[in-house]
Structures are given as C-alpha cells and as structure tokens.
Amino acid sequence: MNALDTALWVVAPYVALTVFALGHVWRYRYDRFGWTTRSSQMYESRLLRAGSPLFHFGLLLVILGHVGGLVVPKGWTEAAGVSETAYHVTAVVLGTLAGVATVGGLAILVYRRRTVGPVFTATTRNDKLMYAVLALTLALGLAATVVANVLGGGYDYRTTISPWFRSIFFFRPEGELMAGAPPLFRLHALSALVLFAIWPFTRLVHALTAPVGYLTRPYIVYRSRDDRRGLAEPRRGWEPTR
Amino acid sequence: MTRVMAQLAMVMNLDKCIGCHTCSVTCKQAWTNRAGVEYVWFNNVETRPGQGYPRTYQDQEKWRGGWELNRRGRLRLRAGGRLRKLLSIFANPLMPSIQDYYEPWTYDYDRLFSAPAQEDTPVARPRSLITGEDTKITWSANWDDDLAGGPELAPADPVLRKISEEVKLDFERAFMFYLPRICEHCLNPSCVASCPSGAMYKRSEDGIVLVDQDRCRGWRMCVTGCPYKKVYFNHRTGKAEKCTFCYPRVEVGIPTVCSETCVGRLRYIGLLLYDADRVAEAAAVPDEKDLYEAQRSVLLDPHDPEVIAAAGAQGIPEDWLEAARRSPVHKLIFKYGVALPLHPEYRTMPMVWYIPPLSPVVDALAGTGHDGEDAGNLFGAIDALRIPIGYLAGLFTAGDPEPVRAVLRRLAAMRSHMRRDNLGQEPDPSIAESVGMTGERIEEMYRLLAIAAYDERYVIPRAHAEQGARLEETATGCSLDVEGGPGMGGPFGEASGRPAPVSVETFHALKERQTTEGLAEADRLRGRVNLLNWDGKGVPEGLFPRHDAGPGHDDGSHHDGPRHDDGPRHDHERKS
Numbered sequence: 001m002n003a004l005d006t007a008l009w010v011v012a013p014y015v016a017l018t019v020f021a022l023g024h025v026w027r028y029r030y031d032r033f034g035w036t037t038r039s040s041q042m043y044e045s046r047l048l049r050a051g052s053p054l055f056h057f058g059l060l061l062v063i064l065g066h067v068g069g070l071v072v073p074k075g076w077t078e079a080a081g082v083s084e085t086a087y088h089v090t091a092v093v094l095g096t097l098a099g100v101a102t103v104g105g106l107a108i109l110v111y112r113r114r115t116v117g118p119v120f121t122a123t124t125r126n127d128k129l130m131y132a133v134l135a136l137t138l139a140l141g142l143a144a145t146v147v148a149n150v151l152g153g154g155y156d157y158r159t160t161i162s163p164w165f166r167s168i169f170f171f172r173p174e175g176e177l178m179a180g181a182p183p184l185f186r187l188h189a190l191s192a193l194v195l196f197a198i199w200p201f202t203r204l205v206h207a208l209t210a211p212v213g214y215l216t217r218p219y220i221v222y223r224s225r226d227d228r229r230g231l232a233e234p235r236r237g238w239e240p241t242r
Numbered sequence: 243m244t245r246v247m248a249q250l251a252m253v254m255n256l257d258k259c260i261g262c263h264t265c266s267v268t269c270k271q272a273w274t275n276r277a278g279v280e281y282v283w284f285n286n287v288e289t290r291p292g293q294g295y296p297r298t299y300q301d302q303e304k305w306r307g308g309w310e311l312n313r314r315g316r317l318r319l320r321a322g323g324r325l326r327k328l329l330s331i332f333a334n335p336l337m338p339s340i341q342d343y344y345e346p347w348t349y350d351y352d353r354l355f356s357a358p359a360q361e362d363t364p365v366a367r368p369r370s371l372i373t374g375e376d377t378k379i380t381w382s383a384n385w386d387d388d389l390a391g392g393p394e395l396a397p398a399d400p401v402l403r404k405i406s407e408e409v410k411l412d413f414e415r416a417f418m419f420y421l422p423r424i425c426e427h428c429l430n431p432s433c434v435a436s437c438p439s440g441a442m443y444k445r446s447e448d449g450i451v452l453v454d455q456d457r458c459r460g461w462r463m464c465v466t467g468c469p470y471k472k473v474y475f476n477h478r479t480g481k482a483e484k485c486t487f488c489y490p491r492v493e494v495g496i497p498t499v500c501s502e503t504c505v506g507r508l509r510y511i512g513l514l515l516y517d518a519d520r521v522a523e524a525a526a527v528p529d530e531k532d533l534y535e536a537q538r539s540v541l542l543d544p545h546d547p548e549v550i551a552a553a554g555a556q557g558i559p560e561d562w563l564e565a566a567r568r569s570p571v572h573k574l575i576f577k578y579g580v581a582l583p584l585h586p587e588y589r590t591m592p593m594v595w596y597i598p599p600l601s602p603v604v605d606a607l608a609g610t611g612h613d614g615e616d617a618g619n620l621f622g623a624i625d626a627l628r629i630p631i632g633y634l635a636g637l638f639t640a641g642d643p644e645p646v647r648a649v650l651r652r653l654a655a656m657r658s659h660m661r662r663d664n665l666g667q668e669p670d671p672s673i674a675e676s677v678g679m680t681g682e683r684i685e686e687m688y689r690l691l692a693i694a695a696y697d698e699r700y701v702i703p704r705a706h707a708e709q710g711a712r713l714e715e716t717a718t719g720c721s722l723d724v725e726g727g728p729g730m731g732g733p734f735g736e737a738s739g740r741p742a743p744v745s746v747e748t749f750h751a752l753k754e755r756q757t758t759e760g761l762a763e764a765d766r767l768r769g770r771v772n773l774l775n776w777d778g779k780g781v782p783e784g785l786f787p788r789h790d791a792g793p794g795h796d797d798g799s800h801h802d803g804p805r806h807d808d809g810p811r812h813d814h815e816r817k818s
Contacts, residue, residue: 221434
C-alpha cells in the first residue's frame with residue numbers, strides 16, 4: 001500500500017468523520033438558529049411534491065441498503081441462510097430502484113431550483129456546492145452498481161469495501177482492501193467522504209434532527225418562562241427563589 | 243384537585259372597530275418589518291363578509307386545520323396524526339403558497355430620480371419582493387377592504403357559504419363589519435400539537451403560544467395545523483413565526499402593541515384561570531354547537547375560594563390571582579356575557595374573544611326608517627334579521643344563533659337604556675329585565691365598554707421580579723434581524739450564527755464614546771444603526787439613503803445638513 005492509498009483510505013476517512021462529528025457539535029452550539037431545512041415550499045409546490053418525496057424516500061432506502069451491505073458482515077447473512085445469489089439479486093434490484101428514484105427525485109429538485117425564480121434566488125453558494133457533491137456521490141454510487149452488477153459480471157463489495165468500512169470503526173483501518181476496488185466504487189467512496197466532511201456546514205444538518213420524537217411526545221407542549229435562558233447566567237443573588 | 247393554569251386573553255369589541263388598520267401597521271412595524279416576513283401580518287383586519295387572509299383560510303375542508311373527532315369521539319388533528327405528518331414531511335400537501343397570502347412587493351422608487359429627461363413623468367413600477375422581477379399587483383392582505391365581499395368575492399367566503407342559499411339572494415342588502423385578528427393563543431393549540439420538532443410551546447405561566455426559534459427546523463406543519471392560519475413561515479430564515487402576544491411588553495405589565503395603539507380602544511386584555519385537566523374533554527364534546535358552552539366551562543371563577551386555594555397551591559402568585567379577579571376579559575365573558583370565541587368549532591379553545599357587532603342590525607333598522615335605538619324595534623330586528631345573525635353565529639358559535647342573539651339583545655338593551663338616560667327620560671327597568679340584567683349592571687357594562695380607562699381595559703400582571711435576570715436580553719433578541727445586519731447572512735445562509743448580545747454592543751459603543759476625542763462614529767457600530775448610541779451628530783451608515791455623487795452634485799459647496807454621499811465622513815464636523 002503506497003502513501004496515496006494510506007492518505008485516501010486511512011487518513012481521509014478519519015479526517016472526514018472527525019469533521020462530521022465535531023462540525024455538528026460546533027454548528028449546534030454556534031448556529032442553532034441556522035439549523036433548518038430552509039424549505040422553499042412557499043414559493044413552489046407542484047414540482048416539490050413530485051421531486052421531494054421521491055428523493056427523500058429513495059434516499060432512506062439507499063441508506064438502509066448501505067447499512068445492510070456495509071455494516072452487516074457477509075458471514076452473518078450466510079449464517080442466516082441467505083445465499084450469495086439471493087443477496088446479490090435483492091441488493092441489485094432494490095439498490096438500483098432506490099438509486100434511480102433518488103437520482104430522479106434529485107434531478108426534479110435541481111431542475112426546480114434552477115428554473116423557478118424565487119427558489120433560485122433563495123439558493124446560496126453553499127447550497128450549490130452541497131448539491132454538486134451530493135449529486136456526484138449519488139451518480140457515482142448508482143453508476144458503480146449499474147456498471148459492476150447490472151451490466152458487468154458482478155462485484156462482491158462485501159469482501160473488500162464492507163470490511164474496510166467496518167475496520168475504520170474498529171480503529172484498525174485496512175486501507176489495502178480499498179486499493180483494489182473498482183475505480184467507480186473508489187470514486188463513490190471518496191466523494192462520500194467529501195460529502196460527510198461538508199455535511200455539518202450545509203443545510204443537510206436537518207437530517208440529524210429528523211423529528212422521530214414526535215411519535216412519542218404528548219401533543220401539547222408546555223414550557224415555563226423559567227426554562228428560557230437569557231444569554232447571561234443569573235448574577236449572584238438573582239438565582240430563582242423556588 | 244383541579245390543575246389551575248393562568249391564561250392571558252383578549253376581548254375585542256367589534257362594534258367599535260372602524261377598520262383603520264392602526265393595529266396591523268404598528269404590529270408590523272414592531273414585529274414583521276423584516277425580509278422573509280414581508281407578507282406576514284401577525285395582526286390583520288378583515289372586512290367581513292370577505293375571504294380573509296390568507297384567502298378562504300376558514301375553509302377547513304380545504305386547509306384541514308384544527309382538530310376533529312374520530313369515530314370513537316376522540317380528538318385528532320384534522321390534517322392527520324403523527325405518522326401521517328411524518329410521512330408527508332418532505333412535501334406538505336396542505337401548505338398555503340405565497341399566492342394564497344399575497345406576493346409582497348415594493349416600488350422601484352429609484353426610477354423616479356434616475357430616469358433621464360423625457361416627455362412622460364416616470365413612474366415607480368411595482369416589483370415583487372419574492373422574485374425581484376416587475377410584477378402586477380393582484381391581491382394583498384387587505385385587498386377586499388370595505389368591499390364586504392361584493393358580488394365577485396363574497397361567494398368564496400367560507401362562512402357565508404355555510405349558511406343557507408337565500409343569503410346570496412339577500413346579499414344585495416349588504417352588511418359589513420371589521421374583524422381584527424391575532425393569534426388566538428388557544429388552550430388546545432393544534433399548531434403546537436402539529437410541530438414535529440416540539441419547538442412550539444404554550445407558556446405555563448401565562449398561556450402565550452410561542453415558537454422556539456432555536457428548535458424550529460422548518461417542517462412547516464404548524465402552518466397547516468393552525469385553522470386560523472396565524473403561524474407563518476419566514477421564507478428567508480426557514481423558521482415559523484407567529485404573534486407573540488408582545489410578551490416582552492406584557493411581562494412588564496403593558497399591553498400588546500396592537501392594543502396600545504388601537505384608535506377605537508376596543509381591545510381588552512386580562513387574565514383567565516382555567517382547569518388544564520378539563521381542556522381535552524371540553525374540546526371533544528360531540529356537538530359543535532356545545533363547544534361555546536364547553537369552552538366557558540373550563541374557565542374557573544377567580545372569586546371561588548376553592549379555585550383560589552388550588553391556584554395558590556400550584557404556585558400562581560397572589561398578585562396574579564388579584565389580576566384574574568379584576569380581569570375585564572372574565573367580566574365580559576361571564577358577568578356581562580357578551581364575549582364569544584372565534585370559531586369554537588375548530589376545537590382549539592381560542593382565547594381571543596369577540597363582542598359581536600350590533601351595528602349591522604342597527605344599520606339595517608335605520609335603513610328602513612325605524613328608530614334604530616328603540617328597544618322594541620331593536621329586539622324585533624334581532625329576531626327578524628336572520629342573515630347577520632346567521633353569519634355572526636357562523637363566526638362565533640359554530641352556527642348556533644341563540645348565544646349571538648342573546649349577546650345582541652344585551653347590547654341593544656344597553657343602547658336603549660343609555661339613550662333614555664342620556665335624554666333624561668325615566669329609566670325603563672323592563673328593558674334590562676328582558677335581557678336578564680339590572681339597570682345598574684347595564685350601566686357598569688356601559689362603563690367598561692364605552693369609557694373604561696387604560697388600567698381598566700388592560701389588567702396585566704407583571705412577570706415576577708425574582709425572574710428579572712432571566713428576562714435580560716431576551717426581549718431584544720430580534721433587533722439584529724435587519725438585512726445586512728450581523729444577524730443576517732451568516733456563513734450558512736440567512737441569519738445563521740449567534741447574534742451579539744445587545745449589552746455587548748452597548749458596552750463597546752459606550753466605551754468608544756467615552757474614550758474617543760471626536761464625535762462617536764456611529765457607522766463603526768459594526769454596520770448597524772443603533773439609535774440608542776447615536777448622539778444625533780454624524781451620519782450613521784444605513785440610516786439615510788445613499789446616492790451616488792454624480793457630477794451634478796459635486797459643486798464643492800458644503801452641506802449644512804447630514805451628508806449623504808460616499809465622501810469621507812464627518813470631515814466638516816471635525817474641522818469645525
């Protein structure tokens with residue numbers, strides 16, 4: 001493994017993940033007010049209602065697929081009686097469908113963003129960069145699947161990419177596993193690292209506060225004026241009396 | 243034991259509203275005079291009959307705001323429950339578009355000055371604040387002002403559509419009144435229930451419904467959830483905003499801006515006590531027409547010793563209980579029984595109440611040549627004039643005409659009683675008796691409705707002094723949200739980043755003034771105009787419009803007044 005491979009598959013992942021984690025902490029402390037979806041639905045609804053659910057639900061499927069493919073070791077699925085062919089067919093079919101939905105949804109959203117005047121005006125440079133990296137990552141991921149597993153003879157990433165992915169989290173990075181992966185997969189992984197690194201500084205942060213708590217909390221929220229913190233801590237002698 | 247909670251509530255006396263929109267304008271100046279909320283009016287005044295703002299917001303078949311009963315008779319959000327909300331979060335199907343409110347605009351005033359010499363007078367063209375392009379103005383928050391619907395607009399009034407067909411035929415004999423609206427600060431707020439992030443909350447001390455700007459993530463479900471469409475989406479910051487009941491003001495005991503500036507003095511603010519445990523039950527009574535009574539039944543009598551004991555045990559301070567006993571709102575709802583809630587059928591238990599207007603009836607009566615202030619004539623007209631009554635019932639009592647009729651009869655009795663008094667005639671006790679009141683009580687009510695002073699109309703207990711330190715800074719948090727100010731245009735788009743605390747700003751400005759030899763240079767105040775620190779001399783950046791120093795201006799003479807051009811600032815002052 002040469003120095004470049006070490007830099008790309010050992011150093012870069014840690015840098016990206018550190019930036020991702022610390023970036024979110026910093027953003028949450030520094031910029032809670034900017035932490036929003038910044039929805040543009042007020043300006044335009046028709047295209048959004050087609051593109052946005054397609055993109056988001058597709059993306060949720062894609063994420064689920066990545067969890068299944070990257071996190072779950074091959075040995076486990078085999079122990080559960082899922083043959084390599086069965087896994088492969090399911091993954092390729094579902095993955096391609098989800099990928100096409102996501103990329104299609106994104107295409108509608110990007111088209112909307114460019115052509116609907118108010119939406120375009122509300123697009124910042126930050127957004128444009130984020131869209132570019134996001135679109136690149138999705139396109140490369142879909143291309144890798146289609147080229148290797150639909151058109152090509154099939155590539156078992158579960159023997160190379162998945163162990164590499166897991167090795168990062170065990171702090172025993174095995175960069176050489178990635179060095180031999182097909183170029184499209186490597187490019188996909190690299191652009192994903194870039195995406196994770198810029199994530200905390202873009203509007204993508206809204207994903208981390210997906211409101212799942214809504215399912216369990218009581219409908220009406222009461223809060224006391226006492227909970228509202230001013231920017232200053234109460235001075236000595238001004239602490240609440242009860 | 244009952245769970246006693248306090249609620250700041252408002253009553254508006256519609257007979258006195260002249261539709262001057264002072265409340266709307268002062269509210270806008272105070273709260274929504276910013277980019278992103280150009281279309282937002284926390285307070286608006288609608289002409290009824292009319293479509294309202296946003297257009298046809300009362301049509302809950304379409305917008306699905308508020309609550310409804312499910313098959314088992316339990317409350318559920320009309321737009322769908324929790325799971326449904328989360329599944330439609332990526333594109334809210336029930337969200338009004340900017341066109342349903344109106345597309346805000348400005349005028350290209352610069353053209354008036356910069357147009358070259360020409361035959362025709364240059365005009366300032368309207369320009370959309372949404373697209374930045376030239377636009378054609380077709381609607382605004384108040385486009386149908388004074389039209390009372392009119393034949394083109396009236397058929398779309400959802401309240402009018404609900405009452406019978408004959409109304410449309412009879413509409414030629416039109417009636418009209420104004421309906422000022424703010425957030426209802428409901429006891430059972432469906433906006434709060436709709437917020438996936440839990441950013442919206444009801445303040446437990448005074449019941450004011452607020453949006454936590456740091457927790458709001460812009461999922462937009464509150465806009466759908468509120469049947470009054472009084473939660474708005476700031477399209478620049480991506481956060482929900484709403485009427486705050488001017489909490490920084492009421493916390494120190496002064497009324498809201500809309501009340502303070504009301505020319506007709508038609509607003510009353512006071513405290514109500516209610517039983518929080520009974521709200522859900524009362525909001526779920528099967529028959530819509532019982533909702534008005536149900537809503538009254540959750541409110542507690544502040545004179546009842548048991549209520550006082552329970553409230554005290556739950557930490558409601560004594561001065562707040564005293565304020566509840568003096569509350570003009572409680573008097574108008576119970577003692578005089580003339581205030582009605584707006585659209586109780588939405589089942590949100592709204593806490594801005596209205597005294598329905600008698601004037602449509604009086605006007606109709608006077609129009610037929612009868613004496614519009616004679617008790618007999620008025621009582622007869624109230625019974626006969628079904629259309630105004632039906633319309634008012636559609637607004638205030640879920641369509642039940644009886645409570646509206648009773649209120650109007652009381653107002654009519656007051657009018658007749660006071661006229662006799664005014665003209666020095668013998669008082670006629672039968673007038674008061676026919677509406678279940680005494681002459682004395684009618685005169686008390688007249689006093690409150692007609693001549694009550696400031697401190698009788700607004701009985702607002704202050705937030706407690708021991709909480710004072712916590713209130714620092716919070717009231718001034720939004721003063722930085724001016725375009726180009728430090729609060730706006732952070733690295734992550736609109737308004738990202740922490741604003742500098744006002745005390746820090748003031749500290750630096752004072753220090754600068756105390757240590758500098760020249761005049762305080764207000765334009766060094768980090769790009770914003772802080773009038774508190776401006777000593778009236780010098781020209782702060784951004785306070786006056788800048789115009790380019792063209793050749794025509796550069797005549798070398800000294801200006802006496804503030805200089806507006808881009809040349810070196812304060813030179814003439816330093817030299818002098």
